[in-house]
Amino acid sequence: MTVTMSLAERLRDFIDIVGEANALTSADDIKPYLTENRGLYHGASPLVLKAGSTQEVSAILKLASETGTAIVPVSGRTGLVGGQVPREEGQDVLLSLERMNRIREVDPVADVIVADGGAILADVQKAAEAHDRLFPLSLGSEGSCRIGGNLATNAGGTAVLAYGNMRQLCLGLEVVLPTGEIWDGLRRLKKDNSGYDLRDLFIGAEGTLGVITGAVLKMVPRPRGRQVAYVGLASPDAALQLFEKASQRCGSALTGFELMPRIGIEFTTRHIPGVRDPLASIHPWYALVDISTSDSPETAETMMQELLAEAFEAGLVSDAAIASSIAQQDAFWHLRESMSEAQRPEGGSIKHDVSVPISRIPAFLAEADAAVHALMPDARICAFGHLGDGNIHYNISQPVGADKAAFIARWREVNAVVHAVVHKHTGSISAEHGVGQLKRDELVASRPAIETELMRRIKQAFDPAGIMNPGKVIG
């Protein structure tokens, strides 16, 4: 039943659920919730509700379904596809989980953490560390992104190669459905073949099916040995050959394998304070190789030395530096993780978050570069990312001295040529950041019609009133 009432009356009822102190209504207070990191989307909203419990979330969604009020779930607001930004019309109510930030329980025997949907990722990592365990999800935004957002976007990050993305790191969920019903699926089972996997539907749904209020997360043993190397290479093909050797030699100890271009090193050393190139010699490409072992530091050391010796002998690697301290390991990773930020002072940047089968990465890069340069001969391509996952952040900085607005205006045109190469190589145009508003229309147009139709039917079954994050993922 949909109740007709004025916007002001409705807002009053929503505010009463969380209390005056936990509702933002002034334009200044709401402003930070209306945009995202890259400034691509600017929405409008009359109200931000900061729920304090699963029951409050339930009451909010029940009222929203009854009154046909659109709700946008918000966690750390670090999403990169505009999923957490309300629509421009100004009718969406934002539901923030920032007050629901508790670690509910750590169970070192079952190796699980139970956390609120609003728990900050870095706090979950610390809770695991306090029990001599590792929670392996690691992202540049880990100090502010929250577990609900990580699950809703099925976040990846730097250690997917060894531990998987958020879907693989979650055993159970607590979700409030758009009707206000609470699904307590906080199971801790590694084996549970009891029908459709509801948990997997909510993970990656970007808030379009319900609000994740709690989760059971997997911990793993804390590595005892770690080696991080920064390696100079001639080409993406050499990087791929090194990756093959590394995964054969190290197996599950290979935790990260990142690819970086020379231009990315130049941007980073130029713009990020304290970052320096670990090698004195200059190379067209670089790899960051991260090995973690659960037995001893010596095992990791031997593995890395043997891998690099074999790679030098095969002529794959021209120069390499192995970090000699934890601080240096962090510095190598900081260089890689700052690559996106370092593009900002270089002007406009058109981005792609794509994946292709790993063996196709060199061909993808060569063909995408040719397609982009045919459009914009002086564009500066800075393609880097998680080579070991087949995931490349194919970013393009504007030509030196170009007009930023004119360059950014060509975003869709550039996307089209790059994504055509991705499709040719049977890849995905949304590898780890999700769909949100940014890729919704392109995905609807490019994926098989039956997939979109099945998604629409699922959406209709979970959210018949259409109140959950409308306009995102499938519209």
Ligand SMILES: Cc1cc2nc3c(=O)[nH]c(=O)nc-3n(C[C@H](O)[C@H](O)[C@H](O)COP(=O)(O)OP(=O)(O)OC[C@H]3O[C@@H](n4cnc5c(N)ncnc54)[C@H](O)[C@@H]3O)c2cc1C
């Ligand atoms: C510097 C930087 C580095 C990054 N690196 C990576 C990376 O390596 N890998 C990667 O995958 N991403 C990365 N990201 C993107 C982003 O951090 C992730 O998508 C993150 O998982 C989003 O979490 P959040 O808490 O900020 O979610 P938000 O931005 O608040 O929300 C993201 C989406 O999830 C929905 N949502 C939020 N909370 C809930 C909830 N409780 N229930 C249901 N839906 C919800 C929102 O409606 C929105 O659609 C990076 C971002 C930045 C700024």
